Amino acid sequence: MGRRVRVVYRKYDGALHWHQWMEWLGEDEYGVWLGGRVGEVSQRGDELTVVAEVAHVQLFPRGEWFTAIFNDAPRSTEIYCDVTTPVEFSDELVTMVDLDLDVIRKRDGSVLVDDEDEFAEHQVKYGYPAEVIAQAQASCDRLVVAVANDEPFQAVYKSYLDRVR
Template identity: 50%
Template sequence: MVRKFDGSLHWHHSMVWLGEDEFGVWLGAPIGTIYSKGGKGEVYTIEEQRVMLFPHGAWWTARFQAAPAHLDVYCDVTTPPDWPHKGEVTTVDLDLDVCRIRQDGSVFVDDEDEFASHQRQYGYPRDVIMHAESAAAWLSAALHDAAEPFGSRYRTWLDRVS
């Protein structure tokens, strides 16, 4: 479950527990998985296999998408994942997204305008802003350099989704 800083629901869907390694907890979503956005009743169907990485204590999560998705990696800058129990994980979305385009490997940061707007709207504390900016910078470099788990490691987890 992903919430916004004010506590409102942002994204919600079920995934399959795939396992855990030195990078964190990996969850999978096969083609056809249904997910919803907030309380607006928007419902979507996943059209390609996906895995998500929830790293321990980090201020980001990563979604890895199989072809033909335009982006192979989509990282959300978030608060560190909270696991009330093994069957549920919650993060707070901090707006910034760091993405890598499958075709040419280029990396970009998205939603910087939303991040700036929400700092005022939600009153992000200074330490949250610093963690978010630091995570976005680190992710940009790691995706650009294809540092693990953004190199090839995630492909072994994608192969486990069916």
């Protein structure tokens, strides 16, 4: 395992959303991989704190409009993709803006889109520009197909997950 990296999701108005510390696992053609062990803590804003019950890894692609979390069994959500602005990287920080839409693959292989209502509401509340709306929707549409059929959503993530178990 490598160095500790701070992960910070914000909302479009700059408000702190989910944040946590993770361990650097490496980088490949899909992006930067960070790992979280059982018992590590993540927090939403200043309120909700969550303790990880399963090992998980997170993918931060370069130049893409999403991030992805891959959860170990027995968690029923195997893959959880957040549609976001492209990730910004520094040595000890990755940050992005959460754009509400989520693509989820359950352990039984079913794929669903979540928070479409929140995405519609926040377009008005935060004044998302037309380009941001279009990029977010296009990313969501691509992810629905990719999480069911393509790498790194099929096998690639498993070697990273093995490292944090």
